[in-house]
Amino acid sequence: MNFKYLYSLILVIALFLIAYAGVEMAGMQFVFGILVPYAAVVIFLWGFISKILCWANSAVPFRIPTTAGQQKSLDWIRQNKIDNPSTTIGVVVRMALEILTFRSLFRNTKMALHKGAKLIYSWEIWLWVGALAFHWAFFTTVTRHLRFFTDPVPFPITLLEKADSFFQVGLPLVFQSGIVLLAALLFLFLRRLLEPQVRYISLAADYFPLFLLIGIALSGILMRYFIKTDVVAAKELAMGLVTFQPCIPETVGSIFYIHLFLVSTLLAYFPFSKLMHFGGVFLSPTRNQANNTRMQRHVNPWNYPVNTHTYEEYEDEFREKMIDAGLPVDKE
Amino acid sequence: MNDKKKIITGLAIFLFLFTLPIWYNLVSATSAPEPELSAKAKAAKTCVRSKEYMVAEHMQLLDVWRDTVVRTGERTYTNPDGKQFNMSLSTGENSCIGCHVSKADFCDKCHNYASVNPYCWDCHIDPKEKK
Known part of the structure; x- marks a missing residue:
């Protein structure tokens, strides 16, 4: 039996309990409201920067773009300018589509045996749907949260909130992004749990971010719609953090600290986990290079000078001996 | 040899965006608002429910009030202490606005701070607003 998801689940529940007990029983609002978030941001920034700088030191000696379409060739053969880009503009379009719409994941296929013996490949779109829904909902949610970190709240954020609560369900208005976020996370988790092949390759490190994000989404939704807390006080705390005048308003409920603690954990965990694909996706060498090897010569920069001895030089050296031995020579 | x-450059852009709230608030941050209670509200000491309940749940309460009034015509709210109130946001002395007389000083202060734009005022008219 596969217990990997249990480790992660237990870990997230433990985090939840730590924050709850710390605030509710030990009264450590100062720790969970100020120290932990600051520490988490410092770890996040330090880890993120050092990891990217480490990656930036990697050598890029070769052009290795994946060529998923017709390359630039003769004038009358139409080039696929996005899937086999030969210019920087093509690369930018390709990268933008990859990062914003997960184009390569869209082409995901599934291999299965059909009626016993026939091997079939089919288009598998659901991972793409779930991933896209999750990432965009998460992006919207994070951006929406800027309302707690800015004063006055800038117009784009207000506009986003309006769009997100477009259907005006209930009061406080339901944000669609929150529901999509939670649903997509549950789908991505169930996919790992129920599909045997995916479950086989899933590790605790795959489940942990899922549970953590589910915990964050759940605590956020609970806080907004069910176990309400004083929003103005919550913003006071958040504003205290970003203006470096930290304060602990008394009316903030423990659900807030739980939410904040899970988010802090996510931030601190981020640079050391698979979540770094956020930075890494920009550095995919098979996507971010132009396939222009037929137009430009790319020389491996650490090529050392190789001593060559061409045939002309060889003949110059041994011409007389070659003639004596009756061998044909180019120059007499 | 490498990029x-x-x-x-990309990393610098990311760091700038990530720390944007810090820079933004350097220019503009204000302190947390205190909603102003009118003399009448101060004299009454307590709202239809406790202050803590009202801070967290007033939107839900108003939402339920609206649905009750519109759907059943029932206009009396009985709180857990058995006290009865007229269910109305903005009509007359016996309404929310009857006691919290200034929308600008009471409602808007926190709403603006937390970027909450309730659609109450799409239908209800704040009598103090036009001058």
């Missing part, structure tokens, strides 16, 4: 320059 260090481009990568560091």
